[in-house]
Amino acid sequence: MLHSVRAAGLAALLVLGACSPTFNWRAWPVEGTPLQAMMPCKPESASRAVPMLGTPVELHMHSCESGGLKFALAWADVGQAAQVPVAMTAWRLASLQTLRVTVASADDPALNWPVTVAGAPQAQGVQAQGTDPQGQAVLSRTVYFARGTQVFQAAVYGERLNGEAVEAFFGGLKLPAP
Numbered sequence: 001m002l003h004s005v006r007a008a009g010l011a012a013l014l015v016l017g018a019c020s021p022t023f024n025w026r027a028w029p030v031e032g033t034p035l036q037a038m039m040p041c042k043p044e045s046a047s048r049a050v051p052m053l054g055t056p057v058e059l060h061m062h063s064c065e066s067g068g069l070k071f072a073l074a075w076a077d078v079g080q081a082a083q084v085p086v087a088m089t090a091w092r093l094a095s096l097q098t099l100r101v102t103v104a105s106a107d108d109p110a111l112n113w114p115v116t117v118a119g120a121p122q123a124q125g126v127q128a129q130g131t132d133p134q135g136q137a138v139l140s141r142t143v144y145f146a147r148g149t150q151v152f153q154a155a156v157y158g159e160r161l162n163g164e165a166v167e168a169f170f171g172g173l174k175l176p177a178p
Contacts, residue, residue, distance in 0.1 A: 022067040023066055024041060033075055033152075035173065038169060040066045057076045057078060068159065069161065074153045080149060084149065111127060125143045127139075145173075145175075156169055
């Protein structure tokens with residue numbers, strides 16, 4: 001009898017735990033783009049004009065925090081396909097500088113992280129260790145990719161990165177076949 005009461009109590013705890021997961025993954029269409037993403041929490045959104053390649057460009061940002069990690073997705077339309085590679089390189093370098101990562105270039109092979117994005121002809125993954133704006137150590141995994149004239153950045157930041165959450169976030173990025 002005591003054994004069955006303990007088993008019932010354990011089962012109840014498991015059910016209650018399942019009702020409040022750390023990562024509550026949800027499909028999320030990224031408005032204004034063909035991108036579909038999986039987010040572990042409800043993202044907050046903002047847009048602002050930023051200088052990109054000497055021209056103000058509207059940058060759309062979406063982010064949320066869960067399980068001690070920050071998940072972020074941003075995109076901009078650079079207007080001309082010829083500007084896409086230049087914009088992606090500049091964006092990588094600016095992001096690394098924000099984390100106070102010293103590198104010879106945004107294409108430093110030591111930063112490479114192999115990742116793919118479904119439907120993207122190419123993606124460049126970057127892994128880095130730096131410091132956040134408050135001076136705390138932070139790890140990041142970021143992927144840069146494009147479709148047409150739209151450039152994208154998806155990133156996970158944290159003191160420690162949860163491998164399953166990182167894999168789920170980046171694995172949930174999907175562009176429809178061209």
